[in-house]
Amino acid sequence: MFHVSEYEDFGLHADKYAINMAYAAWKMREGDQIRAFDLYYRHNPFQNGYGVFIGLERVVRYLSSLTFSEEDIAYLKEQEEGYEAGFYDVLRAFRFTGDVYAVKEGSYVFPNVPLMKVIGSKLQVYLIEAALLGFINFQTLIGTKAARIRHVAQTETLLEMGLRRAHEADASIWGARAAYLTGFDATSNMRAGKWFGIPTKGTMSHAWVQDGDELEQFRKYAQVHRDNFTPLVDTYDTLRSGIPNAIIVAKELEGLGHRMKDVRIDSGDLAYQYFNGRAMLDDAGLGYSGMIASGDLDEQLIVSLKNQGVKYDKFGIGTKLSTAYDQPSLGGVYKLVAKEEDGVWIPTIKISGTPEKVSTPGNKAYYRIFEKETGKYAGDYITLHDEIIDPSEPLTLYDPQHTFAKVMKPHHYEVQPMLQPIFKSGQQLITLPSLTDSRQYHAQEKLKFWSEYLRTINPARYRVSLSDKLYSTKQKMIQERVDR
Amino acid sequence: MFHVSEYEDFGLHADKYAINMAYAAWKMREGDQIRAFDLYYRHNPFQNGYGVFIGLERVVRYLSSLTFSEEDIAYLKEQEEGYEAGFYDVLRAFRFTGDVYAVKEGSYVFPNVPLMKVIGSKLQVYLIEAALLGFINFQTLIGTKAARIRHVAQTETLLEMGLRRAHEADASIWGARAAYLTGFDATSNMRAGKWFGIPTKGTMSHAWVQDGDELEQFRKYAQVHRDNFTPLVDTYDTLRSGIPNAIIVAKELEGLGHRMKDVRIDSGDLAYQYFNGRAMLDDAGLGYSGMIASGDLDEQLIVSLKNQGVKYDKFGIGTKLSTAYDQPSLGGVYKLVAKEEDGVWIPTIKISGTPEKVSTPGNKAYYRIFEKETGKYAGDYITLHDEIIDPSEPLTLYDPQHTFAKVMKPHHYEVQPMLQPIFKSGQQLITLPSLTDSRQYHAQEKLKFWSEYLRTINPARYRVSLSDKLYSTKQKMIQERVDR
Known part of the structure; x- marks a missing residue:
């Protein structure tokens, strides 16, 4: 369900500085010079041990x-910069003609690894920066949050219900997709269902129950949705009214050969109501009915509920997931790493007073090292793009922050290239996998990581090493700057 | 720049429970029953003293x-609920035919006041819930955050630069609009500029500077953008390299009859770099050049910088504003408040174990009380929709949480209706004001609030009173529930 028309208006989905730089490059006759940019982030969100690349x-x-419409051109003509006419002709003829390499959607990723590498003319690589960052930053953030919730929820069904709290319409559908990719089971968002084929789930609101007598309102709903009766039982009083009324209607449904699916509790003490509500349902012979909890849930609260022995069958998660409430920004960046001059790649670096903000220079390749004995990943390995790794040679992987500590030397290992070529000279090289396939890929990859990287609190730090050549290139460039 | 086609796909921008309830109501032949819903929030975001209604x-x-496309219908047919054919005909013919009342965009608003009142058939009011909440929750949140930043920044120019961190494309443009409405001066987001006429600003990125020798890169930029030269000076070393190089180019520009606009510092110690950078510029005779600070700024950091005597001319604000970083969700709700039966409005209530979650029943009117002597607002006043306020009679306004405290009895006062009729039977009644007019309205309204409500830390609580009749209706309904 991809309509090109949805993107007709995205020419100017860009920061003004990008247009100004593209124009300046064009005016200086440097617009065609080829540059390489890496897209990466510096810290895992939520103090997690990994991120999940999505977007x-x-x-x-x-x-x-991507194109620029006549409307876009007309708007640019109003700008104070006063671009020359020839620049508009360039924009009118614009098609993306660069090369793009990217990690597969659903991959486990780590700080300072290249999630995407973009190679193209200055004019092009400048113009697409903010769009790429906006898409990847948001979807990777939500996917990672959802993976954390999936990790602690283990077997329970997870429903994404954040449409009304997501930051506007686009975030609601792409966020629903990211959550499904990393392990949610369904969304309440019908448009996300239509676009991406995500299963949709929904029951009733408090307004439905308030509209009349609670028992009558349950009856009406059950009469219409006999096989999808999931009463919301907390409108007035869960244990004195909601669940007793739900039981009455469930018994009536039984008489008609149908079964209540779940009761949903959306407020109040989710543990107390669970224990008492579960007992009431069981005593009434409704052991088959599930229970859904919702209302400001996140991974911490789920762990706490389970720790108390509470066993909801399904969790509905909204605000805390769909806004990434505890850290609503990933902070991914897009940095110039190399310039092509006469067919040779010249690395570039961004220095900063903050050491962690110093970029890793060079047109790179990015690998994941799979240890055959254990069936687990030993770490990631980043090289300059033209280095060759010989898997018969020993390899040393370091902790990214303390290179002296936790050194790992895998013996029998496979080298998995992480960056897939997606576009070559603007031509799309591969068909992206279906959402179902990406979801499955994500789930299978999880089995290849040691559990210490996956826990939601105090995870171990995964090894990400630079090749000796890349490491010394970086150190040399830093030193050159210091020496000036 | 409003293209109806942008909304063609919004039929299913809804939660599944809404569709299921609309279907159940239709099936029970209750779809045409008229209901009233209030949209409101329960707490000001960011511990602020007010919200700014936007959306x-x-x-x-x-x-x-709003319509349902054949694509939407086809998708609904796949759903497990098995809707009857007649329901699809209803959706095919769907046009919004309800009444909508809303506070003006840019208004100062408070917890538990009706920001919008929607009256329509059950089928209609159910279907639009999530869309309305999503739009209002997000834009009100960002507008309120921007108002806080405007409040502490006072005279400085404020630039919204959050495109790459906003939660996807829609949030970036509607967030830019909200920020402009409450006092930002410009955005970096070109699409937001095109859509809404917001002034746009942009300079250069680190990638531009890294692309060669810093001085040469500044020169190139200045050669093209002579009157818009705003060098980013922190790529290598602000004080040893960035500002000295900026000064060289600024002097060259002076020779050509142009002036450098600003230097921008995006990282590091913003106070230290300001003091030294400012002195260097002044010593070079560039007192006319401004300075822009950016990099994870928010209202707290701005207050801290000013407290240190730092005087940047412009602030560029991204992540902390555009994601509402410290509280990324407003939590607005949409609650059934009254049912129309034989032309009479019957109030409905939602009870909750959490007292603050008990809704205020009834089809309401909402007023702001303007005290003539002081030229300030004394408080807000909510009544049932058919009550009449006689401004020659005394009025008592209460603190919303402690009704015994801070009672206010304005003498000479005006009663300003807050809810404007926007749609009547689906017909739009008024043309909305331009963004510039709403921005001006917001700025002027600020003068009518006592400053104790406006400060960003520990603001006083503004009075919001229910009329005696509304208050006793609510108490009676709560008591009836308790007595069951």
Whole structure:
């Protein structure tokens, strides 16, 4: 369900500085110079041990549809910068013609690894910066949050219900997709269902129950949705009224050969109501009915509920997931790493007073090292793009922050290239996997990581090493700057 | 720049429970029953003293364009609920035919006041819930955050630069609009500029500077953008390299009859770099050049910088504003408040174990009380919709949480109706004001509030009173529930 028309208006989905730089490059006759940019983030969100890369589908749709409309051109003509006419002709003819490499959607990723590498003319790589960052930052953030919730929820069904709290319409559908990719089971968002084929679930609101006598309102709903009767039992009083009324209607449904699915509790003490509510349902012979909890849930609260012995069958998660409430920004960046001059790649670096903000220079390759004996990943390995790794040679992987500590030397290992070529000279090279396939890929990858990287509190730090050549290139460039 | 086509796909921008309830109501032949819903929030965000209502423009565009496409219908047919064919015909013919009342965009608003009142058939009022909440929750949140930043920044120019961190594309443009409405001066987001006429600003990125020798890169930029030269001076070393190079180019520009506009510092110690950078510019005779600070700024950091005597001319604000970082959700709700039966409005209530979650029943009117002597607002006053206020009679306004405390009895006062009729039977009654007018309205309203409500830390609580009749209706309904 991808309509190119959705992207017709995305020419100016860009920061003004990008247009101004594209124009300046064009005016200086440098617009065609080829540059390489890396897209990466510096810290895992939520103090998690990893991120989950998501957003590529959106990026591919955007890049393959990107044009500047006459409306865009007319608007640019009003700007104070006073661009020359020839620049508008360049924009009118614009199609993305660069190369893009990216990690697969659903991959486990880590700080300072290249999630995407973009190679193209200055004019092009400048213009697409904010769009790429906006898409990847948001979807990776939500996917990672959802993965944390999936990790602690283990077997329970997880429903994404954040449409009304997500930051506007686009975030609601792409967030629903990200959550499904990393392990949620369904969404309440019908448009996300339509666009992406995500299963949708929904029951009733307090307004339905308030509209009349609670028992009558339950009856009406059950009469219409006999096989999808999931009463919301907390409108007035869960234990004195909601669940007793739900039981009455469930018994009536039984008489008609149907079964109540679940009762939903959306407020109040979720543990107390669970224990008492579960007992009431069981005593009434409704052991088959599930229970759904919702209302400001997140991974911490789920752990706490389970720790108390509470066993909801399903969790409905809204605000805390769909806004990434405890850290609503990933902070991914897009940095110039190399310039092509006469067919040779010249690395570039961004120095900063903050050491962690110093970029890693160079046109790179990015690998994941799979240890055959254990069936687990030993770490990631980043090289310059033209280095060759010989898997028969020993390899040393370091902790990224304390290179002296936790050194790992895998013996029998496989080298998995992480960056897939997606576009070559603007031509899309591969068909992206279906959402179901990406979801499955994500789930299977999880089995290849040691559990210490996956826990939601105090995870171990995964090894990400630079090759000796890349490491010394970086150190040399830093030293050159210091020596000036 | 409002294209109806943008909304063609918004039929299913809804939660599944809404569709299921609309279907159940239709099936029970209750779909045409008329209901009233209030949209409100329970707590000011960011521990602020007020919210700024924004989102109405988006709601009006949505409601006036809302239809269900054949694609939507086809998708609904796949759902497990098995809707009857007649329901699809209802959706095919769907146009919004309800009444909508709303506070003006840019208004100062408070917890538990009706920001919007929607009256319509059950089928209609159910279907639009999540869309309305999503739009209002987000835009009100960002507008309120921006108002806080404007309040502490006072005279400095404020630039919204959050495109790459906003939660996807829609949030970036509607967030830019909200920030402009409550006092930001410009955005970096070109699409937001095109859509809404917001002034746009942009300079250069680190990538531009890294691309070669810093001085040469500044020169190139200045050569093209002579009157818009705003060098980013922190790529390598602000004080040893960035500002000295900026000064060289500024002097060259002076020779050509142009002036450097600003230097921008995006990282590091913003106070230390200000003091030294300012002195260097002044010593070089560039007192006319401004300075821009950016990099994870928010209202707290701005207050701290000013407290240190730092005097940047402009602040560029991204992540902390555009994601509402410290509280990324407003938590607005949409609650059934009254049912129409034989032309009479019957109030409904939602009870909750959490006292603050008990809704205020009834089809209401909402007023702001303007005290003539002081030229300030004394408080807000909510009544049942058919009550009449006689401004020659004394009025008592209470603190909303401690009704015994801070009682206020304005003598000479004006009663300003807060809820404007926007739609009547689906017909739009008024043309919404331009963004510039709403921005001006917001700025002027600020003068009518005592400063104790406006400060960003520990603001006083503004009075919001229920009329005696409304208050006793609510208490009676709560008591009836307790007595069951």
